[in-house]
Amino acid sequence: MSVNLMVVTDLDGTLLDHYSYDFKPAMSVVSSLKRSGIPLVFNSSKTHAEMRYLQDQMGLLDPMICENGSAIYLPKDRFRTAQSAWEDHGDFWRISLAKPREHWLRILAEYPDQGSILSFSTMGIQGVMNTTGLDWAGSERASQREYTEPLMPPANNEIKQDLITYLNGKGALVQQGGRFITVGDSVDKGRAMETLACFWRQEYGLPVRTLALGDGLNDVAMLEKANRSVWIRSPVNPIPDLVKQKDWHITQECGPKAWAAATQMWLEQHSHLVNSNKVKEHYG
Incomplete structure (x- = not known):
C-alpha cells in the first residue's frame, strides 16, 4: 500500500x-x-x-x-x-x-509567590540569553511567543509543585522540557x-x-x-x-x-x- x-x-x-x-x-x-x-x-x-x-x-x-x-x-x-x-x-x-500567551501571563501575574517565578516575560532578552546561551537575535526569536510562557523550574521541589498545582487549577497544562517548564493550554x-x-x-x-x-x-x-x-x-x-x-x-x-x-x-x-x-x- x-x-x-x-x-x-x-x-x-x-x-x-x-x-x-x-x-x-x-x-x-x-x-x-x-x-x-x-x-x-x-x-x-x-x-x-x-x-x-x-x-x-x-x-x-x-x-x-x-x-x-x-x-x-x-x-x-x-x-x-x-x-x-x-x-x-x-x-x-x-x-x-490554544489560548493566547496573554491569558497565561495574567494568571502568572496573580500567583501570590512572585519570587518563585522566573519566566521569559520577566527575565527579558538578556535573561533569556543568560539561561539559554543564545545570542541576542536568537533570544529575541525565542521571546516572540504567541501561546505559551516558559519558566525556569524552581530549584525547590515543594515550591515547584505548589506553582504547578496553582497553574493546573487555572486550567493550564505545565509541560517539562529539557531546560524549562512551559505553561500553556491543554494541548x-x-x-x-x-x-x-x-x-x-x-x-x-x-x-x-x-x-x-x-x-x-x-x-x-x-x-x-x-x-x-x-x-x-x-x-x-x-x-x-x-x-x-x-x-x-x-x-x-x-x-x-x-x-x-x-x-x-x-x-x-x-x-x-x-x-x-x-x-x-x-x-x-
Whole structure:
C-alpha cells in the first residue's frame, strides 16, 4: 500500500545539540529527506520565528508545530486552498489550537509567590540569553511567543509543585522540557501531530506513516502516537522510567549525531516507500 512518510522531531537536545544548538551532524540526512520529498516537521516548544529561522538555515519549507502543540503552520505551496478556520500567515496557513500567551501571563501575574517565578516575560532578552546561551537575535526569536510562557523550574521541589498545582487549577497544562517548564493550554505535541497527519491525508489522499524523535517528557505524547518512536539520549538528564517501559528505540549517543543515525536507519527500512512520497503537483 502506498503511504506518505513524515518525520516529526523535537529540536533542542534532539535535532539540535543540547549545548551548542548545532545541527550540522544531521544535515546529510536532512538533505536526504528533502530529496525524497519527505517532510521534516519541527514539533517543539520553540516559537514560529525560531522555527522559520532554522528552516531557512536548513533550506526547508515544511509544516511546523509550534509551542508544544499550540499551533500548526502549513506551507501554502503544499496546501493551496485554506479551510475556513485557517489564518493567513505569510508563506503559511496557521491553525491555532490554544489560548493566547496573554491569558497565561495574567494568571502568572496573580500567583501570590512572585519570587518563585522566573519566566521569559520577566527575565527579558538578556535573561533569556543568560539561561539559554543564545545570542541576542536568537533570544529575541525565542521571546516572540504567541501561546505559551516558559519558566525556569524552581530549584525547590515543594515550591515547584505548589506553582504547578496553582497553574493546573487555572486550567493550564505545565509541560517539562529539557531546560524549562512551559505553561500553556491543554494541548500537546501528539494531538497536534495527529491533526497535521489528518490534513496531509486529506490533501494528498494517502495515509501517513510517522517517525517521531524526542528527548523530553513533553515529547512523550508525540512518541506515543507515532508509527515509530526514537528517544534521543540526553547528556544531562537520565532516561525516565516511563520511557524504559516503552517499545521505543533509545539511542546510545546524543543530539544530532544520534538523530541522524536513527533517521537514516528508518529511511533504509522504508526505502521501498520513498517514491510514494513524491507528492502530487498542485495546479492553481
